[in-house]
Amino acid sequence: MASRLRLVGPTPGTVGGFAPDPGVSGKAEGEREGEAKRPEPPRREVTALGGGSEVVHVPRFVARDKAWEWFDCLDRTIPWRRPDTRVFGRLGPQPRDMCYVADEGLTDLKYSGHQADAHSWDEFPVLKDILKAVHEALPGSYFNSVLLNRYQTGSDYVSWHADDEALYGPTPEIASVSFGCERDFVLRKKPTKSQAASGSGEAARKRRKVAAPQQQHSFLLKHGSLLVMRGHTQRDWQHSVPKRAKASSTRINLTFRHVLT
Ligand SMILES: O=C(O)CCC(=O)C(=O)O
Numbered sequence: 001m002a003s004r005l006r007l008v009g010p011t012p013g014t015v016g017g018f019a020p021d022p023g024v025s026g027k028a029e030g031e032r033e034g035e036a037k038r039p040e041p042p043r044r045e046v047t048a049l050g051g052g053s054e055v056v057h058v059p060r061f062v063a064r065d066k067a068w069e070w071f072d073c074l075d076r077t078i079p080w081r082r083p084d085t086r087v088f089g090r091l092g093p094q095p096r097d098m099c100y101v102a103d104e105g106l107t108d109l110k111y112s113g114h115q116a117d118a119h120s121w122d123e124f125p126v127l128k129d130i131l132k133a134v135h136e137a138l139p140g141s142y143f144n145s146v147l148l149n150r151y152q153t154g155s156d157y158v159s160w161h162a163d164d165e166a167l168y169g170p171t172p173e174i175a176s177v178s179f180g181c182e183r184d185f186v187l188r189k190k191p192t193k194s195q196a197a198s199g200s201g202e203a204a205r206k207r208r209k210v211a212a213p214q215q216q217h218s219f220l221l222k223h224g225s226l227l228v229m230r231g232h233t234q235r236d237w238q239h240s241v242p243k244r245a246k247a248s249s250t251r252i253n254l255t256f257r258h259v260l261t
């Protein structure tokens with residue numbers, strides 16, 4: 001479906017935490033004497049999903065080399081774990097590695113029957129650097145936790161879900177930074193109450209598809225990209241990172257969240 005896409009210019013010099021280099025002295029055409037040249041800010045694409053839900057995508061949030069430096073550091077130093085979780089009643093290893101970092105004293109994060117042990121930011125200076133870049137790119141935002149996921153191959157994935165736990169409040173902002181292998185990130189509209197009541201079987205799904213094709217949006221999340229979900233996105237939409245046979249290398253994703261205190 002056609003997406004309602006807006007391209008907007010970000011706050012100059014703040015995106016990605018990469019403020020203009022004070023040493024840059026060349027003047028662009030039309031620039032006034034004494035005015036420092038600013039590097040082009042990364043392009044932002046804003047997709048209005050309707051009903052007060054919005055996604056902001058910054059494909060080149062982090063410069064390539066810096067992003068590889070961060071990838072290597074995260075890959076090597078994070079104590080990755082693959083815990084058992086319960087999906088549709090079945091207990092099994094989560095189909096990706098994870099780690100959770102949060103401010104001290106916050107409400108615990110529980111999902112799919114698993115309680116994530118929170119590490120401290122002080123253990124991982126690299127995460128503080130990435131958090132700083134995210135805060136500078138999103139003035140007014142405040143994140144106090146991050147869930148890290150590592151997808152080792154294209155068989156690793158995250159299934160359809162919404163990050164709609166009560167600890168994030170009714171309209172959470174979630175900032176997702178990706179490194180390494182590019183993967184599709186797909187959003188689909190949650191079924192309405194009457195659709196859900198019409199059944200969950202294959203026949204009901206087909207009936208619904210004919211009556212109203214499910215709204216869906218897909219974003220290719222590249223190395224060094226940022227994607228922000230805002231407003232009612234967690235209430236009204238689900239998201240997933242599907243398996244991809246062709247994805248042969250590791251991807252690391254960080255979702256920064258604000259746990260209400
Ligand atoms: O890996 C991603 O892009 C998304 C991860 C995600 O949705 C989650 O951790 O809740």
Ligand SMILES: [Fe+2]
Pocket residue numbers: 161162163239
């Ligand atoms: Fe999620």
